Amino acid sequence: MxxxxxxxxxxxxxxxxxxxxxxxxxxxxxxxxxxxxxxxxxxxxxxxxxxxxxxxxxxxxxxxxxxxxxxxxxxxxxxxxxxxxxxxxxxxxxxxxxxxxxxxxxxxxxxxxxxxxTVMAQPVIGYGTTGILPLKLGHIAFYAKNFVETVEFYSDVLGFTFTDKIGEAFCNFLTCNHEHHVLNIVSSDETRLHHIAYQLRDAGHQYASSDILAKQGLNVLWGPSRHTAGHNIATYHHDSDGNVVELYTEMDVYISELDIFEPRPWHQELPLKPRKWEGLSSWGTEFEVDLAKI
CATH class of the missing domain: 3.10.180.10 (2,3-Dihydroxybiphenyl 1,2-Dioxygenase, domain 1)
Structure with missing residues (x-):
């Protein structure tokens, strides 16, 4: 190890x-x-x-x-x-x-x-004053060839922890801290970005972010909806290059010492442990865009 x-x-x-x-x-x-x-x-x-x-x-x-x-x-x-x-x-x-x-x-x-x-300079440039202003870069999701070996690399070599999966061998969620996932690895025959995700403050911030996107002529592709794995409320849109960007809030908090997620009223089972999910939305919401095909 x-x-x-x-x-x-x-x-x-x-x-x-x-x-x-x-x-x-x-x-x-x-x-x-x-x-x-x-x-x-x-x-x-x-x-x-x-x-x-x-x-x-x-x-x-x-x-x-x-x-x-x-x-x-x-x-x-x-x-x-x-x-x-x-x-x-x-x-x-x-x-x-x-x-x-x-x-x-x-x-x-x-x-x-x-x-x-190990060390990055911190000039403290601060937050901007206009735009969506996410709290931070939250996670990356990518399609991966050599899916099993890639999941093992992040777990066994870089110290990530498994938190959830969708399907038996389709998509694994991994974390390196208290957040439900920092990586989302999707099984594929090619490697490329699936989406990049930014954390917002709360639901009000998320509503406002969609208004800002609309003013910029950027359509929301999917959401808002609450995911199953992670239970974050999420929307997705394309950046100017066509990369998929997720804006989310209310991500599950992982307690590694107990191997559970902090209890939330919307959890359907308590205590909630890492598990396999079959779908993307805990609300059962159907959308025109299937994120698995992005």
């Missing part, structure tokens, strides 16, 4: 064929602030971190890499040695990203580029 432990998803690094439109989406619609621009790459933040979103020009769209912060109990050199002992190659990158002076770059079994770091 590895002693390597991730404790949060810190950033997502995007390729974009139209980076100016993506930057405009993140600044105007979501309300993120530009931290810095370097070599055509834009680094955006909505709190204390140097960046939570990176947008870079490319001949493709979608995710370039995901950044996860480690608990710091091991140095990056010690982490690299542990990875090597498990047959996992990684490269120590120095001064490869503003705000993150050192990180390990590696690939999960699905082919995603993963960046592991």
């Amino acid at each position: 590895s002693n390597v432990k991730v404790f949060r998803l810190a950033y997502a690094d995007f390729f974009s064929q139209e980076p100016k439109k993506m930057v405009d989406y993140y600044t105007t619609t979501l309300g993120y602030r530009i931290m810095e621009e370097q070599d055509g790459i834009t680094y955006l933040s909505n709190g204390v971190d140097h960046h939570n979103i990176v947008i870079r020009p490319g001949n493709q769209k979608g995710i370039r890499s995901y950044g996860y912060q480690l608990d710091g109990k091991l140095s990056l050199e010690e982490v690299q040695a542990q990875l090597h002992s498990q047959g996992i190659d990684s490269t120590l990158i120095v001064d490869g990203k503003p705000g993150v002076s050192r990180y390990l770059e590696l690939h999960d079994p699905a082919g995603n580029t993963v960046e592991l770091f």
